[in-house]
Amino acid sequence: MNSRGHPAGPAPLVRVDAVTKTYPAGVRALSGVSFAVEPGEFVVLLGPSGAGKTTLFRCLTGLTRPDSGSVEIHGRDICRLGSRDLRSARREVAMIFQQFNLIRRLTASQNVLAGRLAVLPTWRVLARSFARDDRQMALRCLDTVGLLDKAYTRADQLSGGQQQRVAIARALAQEATVVLADEPVASLDPESAATVLDTLRSVAARGVAVIASLHQVGLATDYADRIIALRDGRLLEDAPRGAFDARALEQIYERSDARAVEAAGG
Amino acid sequence: MALGSTPVREYAEPATVWLSRARARTALVVVAVVAFYVVSWHLAKVDLGRLATGLPKMASWARKAWPPATDELPVLLLRAAETVAMAAIGTTAAALLALPVCVLAARNVTPSMTLYYPTRWFLNALRGIDSFVFALLFVAAVGLGPFAGVLGIALHTWGSTAKLWAEAIENVPPGALEAAAATGASRVKVLAFALVPDVAPAMVSVALFWWEFNVRASTVLGVVGAGGIGQELKNSMDLLLFPRLLTIILIILAMVTMIDYGSEWLRRRLE
Numbered sequence: 001m002n003s004r005g006h007p008a009g010p011a012p013l014v015r016v017d018a019v020t021k022t023y024p025a026g027v028r029a030l031s032g033v034s035f036a037v038e039p040g041e042f043v044v045l046l047g048p049s050g051a052g053k054t055t056l057f058r059c060l061t062g063l064t065r066p067d068s069g070s071v072e073i074h075g076r077d078i079c080r081l082g083s084r085d086l087r088s089a090r091r092e093v094a095m096i097f098q099q100f101n102l103i104r105r106l107t108a109s110q111n112v113l114a115g116r117l118a119v120l121p122t123w124r125v126l127a128r129s130f131a132r133d134d135r136q137m138a139l140r141c142l143d144t145v146g147l148l149d150k151a152y153t154r155a156d157q158l159s160g161g162q163q164q165r166v167a168i169a170r171a172l173a174q175e176a177t178v179v180l181a182d183e184p185v186a187s188l189d190p191e192s193a194a195t196v197l198d199t200l201r202s203v204a205a206r207g208v209a210v211i212a213s214l215h216q217v218g219l220a221t222d223y224a225d226r227i228i229a230l231r232d233g234r235l236l237e238d239a240p241r242g243a244f245d246a247r248a249l250e251q252i253y254e255r256s257d258a259r260a261v262e263a264a265g266g
Numbered sequence: 267m268a269l270g271s272t273p274v275r276e277y278a279e280p281a282t283v284w285l286s287r288a289r290a291r292t293a294l295v296v297v298a299v300v301a302f303y304v305v306s307w308h309l310a311k312v313d314l315g316r317l318a319t320g321l322p323k324m325a326s327w328a329r330k331a332w333p334p335a336t337d338e339l340p341v342l343l344l345r346a347a348e349t350v351a352m353a354a355i356g357t358t359a360a361a362l363l364a365l366p367v368c369v370l371a372a373r374n375v376t377p378s379m380t381l382y383y384p385t386r387w388f389l390n391a392l393r394g395i396d397s398f399v400f401a402l403l404f405v406a407a408v409g410l411g412p413f414a415g416v417l418g419i420a421l422h423t424w425g426s427t428a429k430l431w432a433e434a435i436e437n438v439p440p441g442a443l444e445a446a447a448a449t450g451a452s453r454v455k456v457l458a459f460a461l462v463p464d465v466a467p468a469m470v471s472v473a474l475f476w477w478e479f480n481v482r483a484s485t486v487l488g489v490v491g492a493g494g495i496g497q498e499l500k501n502s503m504d505l506l507l508f509p510r511l512l513t514i515i516l517i518i519l520a521m522v523t524m525i526d527y528g529s530e531w532l533r534r535r536l537e
Contacts (some may be wrong), residue, residue, distance in 0.1 A: 086434040090450035093516065097444070101445035102445070104464060115449055118451040122455060126454075217410075
């Protein structure tokens with residue numbers, strides 16, 4: 001199914017199984033969360049702040065180790081890998097950040113090349129001189145996200161939406177089979193947000209498993225293949241877009257918002 | 267509805283205490299600062315009367331100094347060039363030494379905190395000892411001449427440059443580094459690719475600043491016998507050759523001004 005030739009057999013690309021994580025302060029961030037993501041799926045993770053979305057992302061990249069449960073990517077449990085194996089496992093997983101996290105002074109195409117850092121020879125990185133194939137690939141990735149004309153523009157000269165699309169191109173250059181996007185449109189205006197989500201959908205259509213966390217219910221129901229709702233560290237719902245009751249979810253949001261206001265002493 | 271037309275409501279404000287802790291603390295600080303200056307004035311032996319009697323002496327020197335001596339101009343210019351060269355070599359050596367060390371001394375990229383603290387202490391020690399003092403020691407060790415000055419400049423500037431570079435690195439937003447690390451790349455690659463472009467302009471700017479600073483500092487190094495135009499300055503003063511002294515001072519002024527402007531122009535172009 002996906003372009004890297006991994007067998008699209010019975011094992012899903014990403015499998016989260018009964019993951020529980022409690023922080024030292026006694027805050028239970030995740031309790032017994034399980035789900036699986038297939039290649040080509042665009043899954044949106046919904047939930048108010050503090051629902052456990054960030055912790056879940058950190059578990060998916062091996063930045064945080066769950067107390068129990070497992071996180072498998074390509075059948076490898078990344079919670080039990082040493083730092084060297086973890087680094088090689090990370091190559092399969094590309095990250096998209098809320099603040100884009102581009103290298104400000106480098107051009108868009110150089111930023112896309114950052115996705116290939118792990119496989120580039122060290123001397124090329126030090127000399128910042130890249131082989132023609134790699135340069136061509138960076139341009140191809142920029143073309144895919146519709147930013148070929150900005151290839152030689154410095155990252156800090158691009159708009160927020162353009163920067164996020166460069167970040168997506170970086171994920172493409174990484175040839176990742178899983179893309180994790182933590183609040184990818186939270187800092188963007190609605191129009192740019194739509195473009196970025198369209199781009200992420202097209203990435204999923206290439207056989208990549210895309211998991212994105214979002215705040216807005218409307219965007220989730222518009223773009224996701226499947227929606228996973230989290231609240232207070234628990235998996236509340238896991239359903240395909242069509243089977244999802246948006247109204248119920250909005251109520252959950254409103255209720256928890258109201259509670260948050262109460263808790264803040266408002 | 268205009269704000270003014272809303273019903274008037276009294277808002278509670280914190281009560282004002284006339285003899286509050288904050289006021290007592292302010293008074294204490296004022297007393298301490300005044301005491302500090304009184305003691306300093308005495309320790310520094312400020313004596314305006316002696317300045318009044320000394321000024322005419324200086325004025326007579328100034329009269330005797332005109333016109334500046336030009337017979338030794340080529341030698342003096344060579345000495346000035348020596349000063350600039352000392353500063354350039356010393357600062358460059360310092361920069362090369364600072365390059366690996368600043369990574370250890372930057373909290374956000376240091377490989378381990380057990381390296382971070384000793385590195386910081388070492389750099390603070392280098393910074394704490396002025397290049398003048400280092401030069402004094404090196405004159406004793408390697409003999410008179412500009413090389414002792416170069417070594418003095420290099421050691422002091424090593425500490426100062428590495429510290430400022432480390433601070434520049436610590437101010438880099440973590441996002442780009444995190445993103446590069448998330449691709450599974452090794453540490454060296456992440457630093458070379460994501461960190462260097464962000465900090466390089468600031469680093470070059472710091473190095474230029476220290477070169478400029480060291481040109482000024484190394485005019486003094488000659489006084490301890492560490493070469494450069496300062497040595498001629500001291501000789502002229504010792505022999506009361508005022509026209510020659512004036513020439514040297516004019517050369518120093520011209521040299522420092524040119525270097526300041528050049529370095530400032532370069533630093534502006536970096537942004």
